[in-house]
Amino acid sequence: MSELGRVLRLDARRAALLVAVPLLTGIGIVFVWLSLVPGVAYWDNSVVALINAVRLLGPVAAGLAAWAAVRERGLNYLRDLSPRSPATGALFDLLLLAGAAVFAYGTVTAVVTVETVLRQEAGRPSPLGFLAGAAALVLHVVIGYLAARLVPRPATAAAVMVATWSWAALRVPGASWWSLLPPAVLDHVEPFTVLRGRVLADQTLWALAVTAVLILAYVGWVTRRVVVAVPLVVALAGTGSATARLHASDGSAAAPAPVALACREWPLRVCVHPALRSALPALMAAATPLATRLSGTPGGFTQVVQRPAVEPVAVAGGTASIHLDGRLSPGYVERAVRQIKDALTDSRACQGDAGAWGPLPGTPGTSDPGTTALESGRGPGVIGPSRRLEYRAVVDAWLLGGPRPAISDQRTAQRFEAWSEEQKRYWLRTNYGRYRGCALGPGDFRPVVAPRPAEAPRPSPRPVRPDTGHLPAGGLPAGGSA
Structure with missing residues (x-):
């Protein structure tokens, strides 16, 4: 027992743990903070940022786990002296390294949660999103550690980091169901859509099942025990089931959802x-x-x-x-x-009817300079579609509060601009149909005067006596009328 205690104490005093926690936490916070949408506090996008952070945290965690496995192989002689199973040391290493990675990931999640709450968050936080990211991060730790146990070389850590980073970087969000395999590559969730809980659950199951397959396969190889084959088959079945469900989702991680505005x-x-x-x-x-x-x-x-x-x-x-x-x-x-x-805009009229050459109804012939043959290029009283769009642009600039556009008929544009706001609004009420149908011409921009509101009738004067011009002493006589 003294030898076992000594090994456990040495196992716990790992430089890898002291490096992994602050390193993963710092990288995760910076990556997630830059991934959050400025000015928008949507819980689903916070979850997406956390899941996507594993694409960077995963390779780093895998490299640290591989480095720890290579660096601490000097403890193997002490482990051989203890009565423990040959797989116990590796499992204890994985427990410590996975715990450090999950702790760092939990710290990053806490920072994102506080930041989202302080910005008047919308939607609901999804615990499955955190579990999916944490499970994917643990899978990277297991991959890196077991790879270094099988090939205990310093270059293994670099090779594991390159391999895991390539797996995450070579996929495009939403392109296919491959992008949903951990570490998932998700795009920002647009308004009126939410993350699909079933996809997050399948990602969590896939990562945990693959992790179990790797660990059980390593334990079976080290201990040579056939009993490990039973849980190994179950883990393989879970992997296949999760893969099939992710494949059926067609690469879509979000679904429409009703929202209270x-x-x-x-x-x-x-x-x-x-x-x-x-x-x-x-x-x-x-x-x-x-x-x-x-x-x-x-x-x-x-x-x-x-x-x-x-x-x-x-x-x-x-x-x-x-x-x-x-x-x-x-x-x-x-x-x-x-x-x-x-x-x-009536798009059909502006693209069809307004596209044909022809006289404008109500055009005053050649008396208006805006309709001369020189300007229209088609003869008196005729105007082309490009000119009609120019006159519409003059009105658009006023509606949007923009500067007057530079059109060929500046006289008409200046005339419209000189009107008062009340005149323009009354003009638009009168010519709205032609504006909507892109049928405006220079003849439509005539000076208009908004009608004044009708005055209330004044009260009739009190009756007077025709001989004196004064009211009778008692007002109107009985039975009299105004």
Whole structure:
């Protein structure tokens, strides 16, 4: 027993453990922190960052395990003196190294959890995501250690790191079911989708089953005991079952899911995915001027709602639907407002009918310089599709609050720009159909005056006596009328 205690004490005093924990923790925190989406706190993307971290942590852990196996082989003579099984020392080494790797991974998970909670997190944390990453990390430790036990050379550590890193780096997220095999290569989860729990469970089972196969095969080879074959067959069956289930998933780790939106109610109602709630102030500020300018037209809206990417963008029933990427990349506000503006266009008319040459209804002939033969190139009163799109661009610039575009008919553009905001809004209500159908011409940009609201009728004056011009002393006589 004294020899056994001595071996255990020596086993526990490992330089590899003192190096592995801080090294893996530091690498994991840096990798995961850089992988998190700035400004977005979505639990599923935090889990994806943790799982993807194993692609870097795994090769490092495998290399450290192989280095430990080569460096500590001097303890083999002491282990031979103890009455333990020849496999006990290797199993104890694996337990210590795997525990150190899982501890480092748990520290990284704690940091990510705190960072996600502090950013008003959305969704639900998945314990299976942590288990899948931890199981894959333990598998790397086992691979590295057993490889060095079989080939106890210093170059084995480098070879193991290169092999495991190549396995992780040569796969593309979502390309095929191979990308789901641990260490999984997952892409960021977009809004309105969630990680599939079944895929995470299959990844955990696959990593644990392969780990059990390697350990049991090594124990059977060292001890020469046939009884190890029974659990080995069970582990192989688990590996095959998990592989078949991952193959059936077609490389997709995410699935659509209904989401309760986060909203702001004034002056418009703007609703987005809860993970993107930080975009609400900017979207509100950008959409309000457009909604004000479109008020009173068939394209007016009082609500902006983010929808999944599979649904089309539209403006109908006072609601404008938009798409936002799950990372709020620069320019997302401008893209969202432009989506609303583009949804106002009758695409069939703008690509078909507006593409044909022909006279515009209501065009005042050659009296307007905007329709001369020189400008249109097709004769008096005729305008081409490119010119129609230019006039639409003038209105688009006003709707989006942008600078006046440089078009061939600058006189018309300057005329429109000189109008007051009230005149432009009234003009758009009158010409919305032609704007939507890309049928605007220079003759449509006539000065307009918005009608004033009708004044309330004034009260009738009190009756007076015709002879004196004064009211009777008691007011109106009985039975009198005004």
